[in-house]
Amino acid sequence: MAKYSKFAAVGLLLAFPLLVSSDYYRHIMILALMWVVIGSSWNLLAGYTGQISFGHAIFFGVGAYSAGLCTTKLGISAWWGMLIGGPMAMLFGFVLGAICFRLRGTYFNLATLALAEILRLVAKSWVSLTEGMMGILTIQTFRSKVPYYYLAFGIAALCVFAIWAIIRSKWGYYFVAIREDQDAAEHLGISAFRYKSISLLVSSFFTGVAGAFYMNYMGFIDPDVVFSLYYISIMAILVAIIGGAGMIWGPPVGAFIMVLLQELFRSAFFGYLPKWISEAHAMAFGILVIVVIRFMANGVVGDWVKLSGLFTRQKAPIPSVTSGN
Amino acid sequence: MHFFEVRRLTKAFGGLIAVNDLTFQVEEGEIYGLIGPNGSGKTTVFNLITGFYPITSGAVLFRGKQLNGIPTWKVCKEGVGRTFQIVKPLRRMTVLENVMTSAFCRTSNTHVARDKALEVLHFCEMDKKIDFPAKGLTIGDRKRMEIARALATAPKLLLLDETMAGLTPQEQYEGVELIKKIRKSGITIIIVEHIMHVIMNLCDRILCINYGQEIVKGSPSEVANNQAVIEAYLGKE
Numbered sequence A: 001m002a003k004y005s006k007f008a009a010v011g012l013l014l015a016f017p018l019l020v021s022s023d024y025y026r027h028i029m030i031l032a033l034m035w036v037v038i039g040s041s042w043n044l045l046a047g048y049t050g051q052i053s054f055g056h057a058i059f060f061g062v063g064a065y066s067a068g069l070c071t072t073k074l075g076i077s078a079w080w081g082m083l084i085g086g087p088m089a090m091l092f093g094f095v096l097g098a099i100c101f102r103l104r105g106t107y108f109n110l111a112t113l114a115l116a117e118i119l120r121l122v123a124k125s126w127v128s129l130t131e132g133m134m135g136i137l138t139i140q141t142f143r144s145k146v147p148y149y150y151l152a153f154g155i156a157a158l159c160v161f162a163i164w165a166i167i168r169s170k171w172g173y174y175f176v177a178i179r180e181d182q183d184a185a186e187h188l189g190i191s192a193f194r195y196k197s198i199s200l201l202v203s204s205f206f207t208g209v210a211g212a213f214y215m216n217y218m219g220f221i222d223p224d225v226v227f228s229l230y231y232i233s234i235m236a237i238l239v240a241i242i243g244g245a246g247m248i249w250g251p252p253v254g255a256f257i258m259v260l261l262q263e264l265f266r267s268a269f270f271g272y273l274p275k276w277i278s279e280a281h282a283m284a285f286g287i288l289v290i291v292v293i294r295f296m297a298n299g300v301v302g303d304w305v306k307l308s309g310l311f312t313r314q315k316a317p318i319p320s321v322t323s324g325n
Numbered sequence B: 001m002h003f004f005e006v007r008r009l010t011k012a013f014g015g016l017i018a019v020n021d022l023t024f025q026v027e028e029g030e031i032y033g034l035i036g037p038n039g040s041g042k043t044t045v046f047n048l049i050t051g052f053y054p055i056t057s058g059a060v061l062f063r064g065k066q067l068n069g070i071p072t073w074k075v076c077k078e079g080v081g082r083t084f085q086i087v088k089p090l091r092r093m094t095v096l097e098n099v100m101t102s103a104f105c106r107t108s109n110t111h112v113a114r115d116k117a118l119e120v121l122h123f124c125e126m127d128k129k130i131d132f133p134a135k136g137l138t139i140g141d142r143k144r145m146e147i148a149r150a151l152a153t154a155p156k157l158l159l160l161d162e163t164m165a166g167l168t169p170q171e172q173y174e175g176v177e178l179i180k181k182i183r184k185s186g187i188t189i190i191i192v193e194h195i196m197h198v199i200m201n202l203c204d205r206i207l208c209i210n211y212g213q214e215i216v217k218g219s220p221s222e223v224a225n226n227q228a229v230i231e232a233y234l235g236k237e
């Protein structure tokens, strides 16, 4: 994408709440910005470092509950969760990495899946701490969506910028080297264990912050939502893959596409299509993933030229996939 | 004290003894050849030196320090670089990025790493290839990039595993010149190679192994004329 189109996109995002006063559209944009954070975090770990997580709900849920418990257990504002949520999620990331990253193979992938489910069940049954299925309800600070919008925008911008800077640094080269060939990386002086852990820590931090934001914004969480395999863990993967994994601008683009699609299905295309359509969204996403992987393995961003070529009949050049994208 | 030393090195893969009681020393500035028929254990020796496989028994000493037991990435930091017989390019990176990655072994600064990588690529005469994606390189360029990548970690000892295999005669000639240049720059080299004129041309001393065991050690001419070596390669009459 051309440079100015990025600036234009950022400008448009900044002006959005001034241009659109509908709370409904603002709400969708806030969710999309939150998904920019989660998708980009997943992308750092999986797209760049090659460690695929099936359980990013771990970090999202831990962040959300950190914020919620601030109010219910500590009697302080849930906004403290914005500070505590990230580090708490990192703690879980640290332990997970320490156990799984010394081993090869699918241990990490499966462990993320298992831990997210375990945490969901724990949050459900440890009623004295979490209120169980009742969930945690807090009173939102602002009635207007505008402060939440700019907060979400700020977190998203910070997250994307941080990951952009990391990818250009030694860490970024090391992450990609591990993704490409862990044995070669070890022989080049790279401790795969250490750098996989670093990648996981950064990824879990931002996902935890997103979770804490969600608690503050929605004012309500329960285990089945924030530790959800489908709504969080798989959505994180979809956001990154649809947009383009291993590319800075992939997940941000994917976030807007996925949140919009989800909303279209949820509302049965704003009521224009029969209601049962909203039940079919899991299947539709499944089909979407198959189509994207089959025809646009680099996602919407990576295969933009190919995609626009469908309409302009231009031949796609060979994509250059370097760490710098 | 020897610059580099392997003492009674043994490696068993289950019942298979891939390296059997191997002892040799390499002195600073030397090019040391390690030869033997296919499957004789040469690559395994390299994998034991770099800690990629844990050793069964014996010791590896580098400048008086024991290398066995420390992880592979630390062996690299100690100053041992290597190339792979079956090349391992970081495929979705450019040549420059590949070499920069290894240059980060000695610095955390991107500009310093980049300069070091450019310097090494110039040394290896790969200036024109720096922006090529690694996955699109010819086998000759892949092998050369492996050497560049190893050099960018600033090694004192370089392990070369069949860097000439699959190259054209012209590329082999250039490869020999490159290795001579590397030695001149002060790096000690252990080289595994099947191509005899390369080995004979480059090495100061040679160790020939078969079934993981030493057959003979000596100068190139001594090894080339040794009856046991000829039998190991060609079989008994």
Ligand SMILES: Nc1ncnc2c1ncn2[C@@H]1O[C@H](COP(=O)(O)OP(=O)(O)OP(=O)(O)O)[C@@H](O)[C@H]1O
Residues within 6 Å of the ligand: B013, B016, B018, B036, B037, B038, B039, B040, B041, B042, B043, B044, B045, B085
């Ligand atoms: N990881 C492993 N597990 C089991 N056996 C192995 C392993 N690596 C090597 N071997 C065996 O050890 C022996 C020595 O193999 P090695 O690759 O070291 O030989 P080589 O001298 O490098 O041969 P070549 O000239 O073909 O490269 C072979 O019999 C091989 O099958």
Ligand SMILES: [Mg+2]
Residues within 6 Å of the ligand: B042, B043, B044, B085
């Ligand atoms: Mg070999």
